[in-house]
Amino acid sequence: MVERSIRVERLWSWRTFFLQWEWLLVLIFIAVNIVNSTLSPYYFTADTFLQTPMTFLDMSFLVLPMTMVIILGNIDISVGSTVALSAVVMAVAYNAGLPMVLSIVLCLLVASACGLVNGLLMTRFKELSSVIVTLATMIIYRGIAYVILQDQAAGKFPKWYSALGWGSVGKVPIILIVFAICAVVFGLLLHKTSFGRKIYGMGSNLTASRYSGVNTDSIIMIVSVLTGLMAGFTALFLSSRMGSTRPNVAQGYELSVIAMVVLGGVSTSGGKGRIAGPLLAIFIIGFLNYGLGLVNVQAQVLLIIVGLLLILSVLVLNVRFGGRYKRSVPGTAKKLAAQEHSSETTP
Amino acid sequence: MRRSASFTESFRELGLLVFIVIICAIFQIRNHNFLTLENIDDLLTNTAILSIMSVGMMMVILTRGIDLSVGSTVAIAGMVSALTVQFFRGISPVVSVLESVAVGTVVGILNGLLVARFNVLPIIATLGTMNVIRGLTYVISGGAWVSSYQMSSGFKGIATGELLGVSNPIIMAVVINVAFFYFINHMRTGRQIYAVGSNPEAADISGIPRRRIIWLVYTLMGALSGLGGVIWVAKFASAQSDTATGFELSVIAATVLGGVSIAGGSGKVSGLILGTILLGILNNALPLINVSPFWQQAIQGVVILAAVLTNVLVKRNNQRFALRRRAI
Amino acid sequence: MRKFLIRAAVIVAIMAIALPVALFASGGKEQGGGAAGGTAKYAIVFKNTGNPYGDRQMGGFKAGIEEQGFQAILRAPDQPTAEAQIQILEQLISQKVAAICIVGNDKDALQPVLTKAMSQGIKVFSLDSGVNPQSRMVHVNQADSEKIGTTLIQAAYDMSGGSGDIAILSATSQATNQNLWIDFMKKTLAQPKYANLHLVKIAYGDDIRDKSVSEAEGLLQSFPNLKVIIAPTTVGIAAAGKVLTDKGLGGKVFLTGLGLPSEMATYIENGVCPYMFLWNPIDVGYLGAYTATALVSGKITGKVGEKFTAGRLGEKVITQAPDGGTEILLGPPFKFDKNNIEDWKKVY
DSSP states (O other): OOOOOOOOOOOOOHHHHHHHHHHHHHHHHHHHHHHHHHHHHTTHHHHHHTTTTTHHHHHTTTTTHHHHHHHHHHOOHHHHHHHHHHHHHHHHHHTTTTTHHHHHHHHHHHHHHHHHHHHHHHHHHHTSSSHHHHHHHHHHHHHHHHHHHTTOEEOOOOOHHHHHHEEEEEEEHHHHHHHHHHHHHHHHHHHSHHHHHHHHHHHHHHHHHHHTOOOHHHHHHHHHHHHHHHHHHEEEEEEESSEEEOTTTTTTHHHHHHHHHTTTTTTTTTTTTTTTTHHHHHHHHHHHHHHHHTTOHHHHHHHHHHHHHHHHHHHHHHHHSSSOOOOOOTTTTTHHHHHHHHHHHOO | OOOOOHHHHHHHHHHHHHHHHHHHHHHHHTTTTTTTOOOOOOOOHHHHHHOOOHHHHHHHHHOOOOOOHHHHHHHHHHHHHHHHHHHHEEEEEHHHHHHHHHHHHHHHHHIIIIIIIIIIOHHHHHHHHHHHHHHHHHHHHHTTOOOOGGHHHHHHHHHHOEEETTEHHEEEEEEEHHHHHHHHHHHHHHHHHHHHHHHHHHHHHTTTOOOHHHHHHHHHHHHHHHHHHHHHHHHTTTTTTTTTTHHHHHHHHHHHHHTOOOSSSSSHHHHHHHHHHHHHHHHHTTTTSSSGGGHHHHHHHHHHHHHHHHHHHHHHHHHHHHHHHOOO | HHHHHHHHHHHHHHHHHHHHHHHHHTTSSOOOOOOTTTOOOOEOOOOOOOHHHHHHHHHHOOOOOOOOOEEEEEEOOOOOOHHHHHHHHHHHHHHHHEEEEESSSTTTTHHHHHHHHHHHOOOOEEEOOOOGGGGGGEEEESHHHHHHHHHHHHHHHHHHHHHHHEEEEEEEETOOHHHHHHHHEEEEEEEEGGGTEEEEEEEEEOOOOOHHHHHHHHHHOOTTEEEEEEEOOHHHHHHHHHHHHHTTTTTTEEEBBOOOOOHHHHHHHHTSSEEEEEOOOHHHHHHHHHHHHHOOEEEEOOOTTTTEEHHHGOOEEEEEOTTEEEEOOSSEEEEEEEETHHHHTTTO
């Protein structure tokens, strides 16, 4: 006769709550800060935490829509080129006489248009994967930027424009405020609206979503346009920080953004992940970069460290728990608890 | 009455082929030197490395994976073999090639370990190893570089040497592509690669050694990258730690262009070869057609987009044709 | 409880790896101090890592700084972008360095961050690849830009026998130095002496090996009457040298430009490149080191006519630069040919 113990099934437990990926990221973030503080006396100041984000937040605008894209199961490697093209168009328009405010609007329009084109291609030609579509547009958009601006730089923006990337309201940088607002908006979109739920659904099973009545085409279009719009934001802040722009700006941004999203626990197979992860990842990588730079660690070594961090953070947990680490689909902490308990009671 | 399958149906990548022919015609009109024997030889030699590595990438993508570390693998494998030649001049070029392949294989085994054994997502694993290996290349070389005068002529001959009038890299690429064709279409392990990518769970249940297959494809990718590495440094007679930065994107582009689905499980060798050739043509012909260099990138992008769209439209036409035929 | 211990182990593992690596890499724990206590810190920021020319330059800078008893910081991003340099510059500003020597990836994009540095009392000057006059106090130039242009055109003239087609294989289309030299080359070509020399194309190899090879091959295919290729970039000239050697065109098409002696040794010895020019990057860095200390000590402020002593290089004077700012010149470009390549190829 087999003895079975009776367990009380709990719907939610502290254990499974802390088992989520995002908590590991919090711990890594704390670890990074501890390491940085011991390395350099310049690190642990209020200025660091408020001012430093200015250096890496321009790229971070792209992380927000990229999270959605990857949850959908797609990928977008054209974002860097979109940034370049919209920045170039804005600079050229301004120098040709268009008022700065209108140039800014133009920048956002061009960026959104680039996103729109991506969306159109992906929805009209479903046989094409997002990789190949955005690969082509990545080359095209930057190519157009080169055709427009060739080997020149364009800039000479009005004095108030540099406040975008360099200015603060009190002690808080403007870029941080704008980013926080965008992060909240995207968080709400993803987690509190039906739009967000549909994205998760499509990422898990595209066909099932379509048959359930979800208008998959319009969702993909909206996400693509949002990606473009955020690329426009990046273009604004980047050109403000540099005071000028060239066709070769924002090169390599796409890979860094994807790394941040993936470190944030968003699975590239789609359907899993939440916004908090990539947000934490942004600050982890940003502060790690800054802290180690304060003690002048060589770029190559930093490369190795970030690479190891990426691998280690996934590895340790996978080794311990055998299968792929349970990334969070929001609302499954309870389900996880139930699963854990039921698997423990089987002989 | 049953009509035999039309040529367009049996040749899935016909659209790509037609597109390449049209492109070549246009380029030839712009510059009569395009389709000369010498230029074609240059083109194929330059594309050889891409072709060798896209064979590996196809296997990886077939299993629903991806490998972003190939550029860094080329760098480290090339650097190690170049450093060896610098200090041991008399070494046979064959040994250098084997050494480079060995280094690449080690990297491949590492990638395979992470993906197959530890279940790390391929994009994360290879993104991580890409950074780590690139950093290691710098550390190994100490930031120094190996120049032409430090390489033996035998070593440089790996890339410039000829057999029966055809340059070595082209021969290697052809041999590897033929071997690959046979492997992936007519050998059991090769067919199992398709199965693993097509439906991993079903493959598992059918008794296909899924983990071993995945480990194998990454190891092969590493080995082929190692081969690419030694050809690269021999061809350019220079080994630096920033060699082949960004090359992974070209390899992935060549593979995906050829119709290999990123979702895994489908893709043909014919498509792969065509995709590689198209990318090779773009890289080599653009300087020839006498357009402003600032237009080069835009043209390249438009051509790639047009190529994939053409391919899609031709496929749709085929499907419609097939449906119509069945309705009769 | 077990899971908690696991997670604690994770943190320890990550810290255990990151901390020693970072400490090892930064060469010791005590990097603090800055201007308040300890030796003053002088920083140089190059264009990218893994660049042998840049390593030599930074080495010369370090030697010059340490010769004077200060501490040198050598930084370079792993990608040759302005964005990465801005991040490094911010870190240097936070460390309150005494002076920053910048080898710019972009002439204009560093202006806001460099003006921020200057507003905090850091002395900023550019080296080799300059930044615009508003971003710097002075520029240290390896050789007179105009002279580089005229020297290269004269070399092409001599190699081609006085007439024929010539082409330029440059770096990226955005490269500050190359564009400046090309401008001067075009101005020189306009002179009546060079009326029979035709510049047929400017190709951009982007300082990437395989692209430079493709562009070089393209030049040969498109212009069968090409006599000389001028490549004012170390990657381009090495790539063109290999292409010409492999095709056996030595003696029919000539090559000159700016190249590293170690990379070009083979091609100078086999005659494909009769002679080429460069300067000693170690000396450029060394001059930068003394410029830095002179600026910090107040000996010079960046105005035309000021003089200072640059260690073993002797006395240097500030002159007017073509872009409206001021500059200090190292000297004339140095010629490498069959006679001296054997000695120099081992140096850099």
